[in-house]
Amino acid sequence: EAAARAELARLAPLLARANIAYHGEDAPEISDAEYDALKRRNAAIEARFPHLKRSDSPSDRVGAAPVDAFGKIRHAVRMLSLSNAFEADDVVDFDRSIRSYLNLGADDPLAYTAEPKIDGLSLSLRYENGALVHAATRGDGETGENVTANARTIDEIPTRLDDAPEILEVRGEVYMSHADFEALNARQAEKGQKTFANPRNAAAGSLRQLDAAITKARPLRFFAYAWGELSAPLADTQMQAIERLGALGFSINPLTRLCESLDDLIAHYREIEAQRATLGYDIDGVVYKVNDLGLQQRLGFRSTTPRWAIAHKFPAELAWTR
Numbered sequence: 047e048a049a050a051r052a053e054l055a056r057l058a059p060l061l062a063r064a065n066i067a068y069h070g071e072d073a074p075e076i077s078d079a080e081y082d083a084l085k086r087r088n089a090a091i092e093a094r095f096p097h098l099k100r101s102d103s104p105s106d107r108v109g110a111a112p113v114d115a116f117g118k119i120r121h122a123v124r125m126l127s128l129s130n131a132f133e134a135d136d137v138v139d140f141d142r143s144i145r146s147y148l149n150l151g152a153d154d155p156l157a158y159t160a161e162p163k164i165d166g167l168s169l170s171l172r173y174e175n176g177a178l179v180h181a182a183t184r185g186d187g188e189t190g191e192n193v194t195a196n197a198r199t200i201d202e203i204p205t206r207l208d209d210a211p212e213i214l215e216v217r218g219e220v221y222m223s224h225a226d227f228e229a230l231n232a233r234q235a236e237k238g239q240k241t242f243a244n245p246r247n248a249a250a251g252s253l254r255q256l257d258a259a260i261t262k263a264r265p266l267r268f269f270a271y272a273w274g275e276l277s278a279p280l281a282d283t284q285m286q287a288i289e290r291l292g293a294l295g296f297s298i299n300p301l302t303r304l305c306e307s308l309d310d311l312i313a314h315y316r317e318i319e320a321q322r323a324t325l326g327y328d329i330d331g332v333v334y335k336v337n338d339l340g341l342q343q344r345l346g347f348r349s350t351t352p353r354w355a356i357a358h359k360f361p362a363e364l365a366w367t368r
């Protein structure tokens with residue numbers, strides 16, 4: 047017990063600093079895999095000794111507090127992170143927990159979508175009557191940074207939509223391709239300016255610029271995969287909603303698939319993993335979501351993650367090796 051208390055006391059500041067570096071200065075000190083492992087360790091101790099959970103526990107935090115330099119935007123619908131699955135057994139547990147929550151039998155049909163988990167930074171885009179009114183980073187999940195001028199410079203982010211619901215918040219990932227990342231670092235080095243550790247940091251550092259002209263000069267991409275506030279439903283299922291976002295003009299990841307069974311999910315995970323090295327951009331897993339939006343509604347959210355989705359991560363790559 048005393049050892050557990052001491053370990054939690056050691057982990058809290060370590061994870062807090064790693065969190066700021068990862069989300070704040072866009073230059074992490076420890077790898078994602080180490081960060082994930084420390085968070086798992088912390089959660090395991092808290093599960094074993096619930097009364098020892100600290101008030102500054104990293105388990106309750108999503109993302110990082112927005113920095114003041116940007117204006118702040120309060121998300122109408124919280125932007126959450128995803129719980130992680132590392133082994134196939136975690137995926138079986140995920141499906142089982144959903145079936146028990148919904149009183150579904152083991153053999154009742156339950157479809158999921160499987161989408162590549164883009165390793166970039168989350169962005170929320172608010173459209174009113176088809177016009178982009180603001181763009182915000184995730185921040186701490188409740189409040190993000192206003193990066194509207196920056197988002198407008200990204201080609202794959204439409205500033206006007208036809209046939210959209212009056213209020214439509216689209217969520218997705220801003221990312222940079224490997225080729226664009228290498229070329230940017232070469233230009234940065236030539237100019238004697240800082241180079242980036244990996245494409246995610248390059249994307250975050252390029253989007254979170256107070257001078258949008260700098261963002262405009264950076265090769266940023268965007269995949270849409272979720273939504274926030276809606277004045278009318280996009281569709282009845284996750285798959286149809288994604289297709290509707292595509293029809294509205296957003297880039298949708300072509301590896302997104304509807305899976306009718308767990309075996310389909312795992313098969314598609316392996317399919318995406320097999321293509322990982324040739325995609326030309328970083329992914330760090332596959333996101334499974336319950337396809338029926340009525341069931342998603344019933345499943346709802348835990349404190350920081352949806353019950354209806356999980357991120358099935360790939361084994362960590364030893365270092366950023368490309």
Ligand SMILES: NC(=O)n1nc(-c2ccco2)nc1N
Pocket residue numbers: 126127128161162163164165219271272333355
């Ligand atoms: N990062 C990423 O690619 N994500 N993240 C979600 C997500 C997070 C919460 C709801 O959906 N979905 C995908 N494809």
